Amino acid sequence: SQQGEEDPQALSIQEGENATMNCSYKTSINNLQWYRQNSGRGLVHLILIRSNEREKHSGRLRVTLDTSKKSSSLLITASRAADTASYFCATGSIDYKLSFGAGTTVTVRA
């Protein structure tokens, strides 16, 4: 069964706007990761946040983690057309297996 669930399922924004998507999970985790998938391609790792961290930044990406609420958010600032993709959260447990959510499809309009 899926551990993570993303919300919303789809998001459409104007170029230059920020995009925010959320991920909720059910059981305790070691870490939470976000991946991007462009249409017809494989997944690419974006960022990892450990269970003892609350916020992490990488370029235009900001990830937060609230273990008390079992939730995470991914913020993409100043979006570009190239950010159009599906974004997946994945939770890591102590057995080194990742469990993926169903993803959020982001469309950035020019």
Next chain:
Amino acid sequence: NAGVTQTPKFRVLKTGQSMTLLCAQDMNHEYMYWYRQDPGMGLRLIHYSVGEGTTAKGEVPDGYNVSRLKKQNFLLGLESAAPSQTSVYFCASSYPRAWELFFGEGSRLTVL
């Protein structure tokens, strides 16, 4: 540097036929994984391997077999394909006790 390479990229099978998907990685990764991706369901783990000669079941292993005879290769087999196995299959690899997965470009399988 090729990373993770999957072959074939596309395949159409008839129900009952068999086939093997090959995954090759050139990063000397110990861990390798096979996932399937279906619309609205994200990625589900089929089988994985933590080293040469080892395999283990994931979330949805039924109808699939795997082998890891060489460290760089991870094979996924379908002995008797069913329409329910129509999906996009992704191979991934990682270092031991590391968390970042490196994915291949996927293999799109259609079973008629």
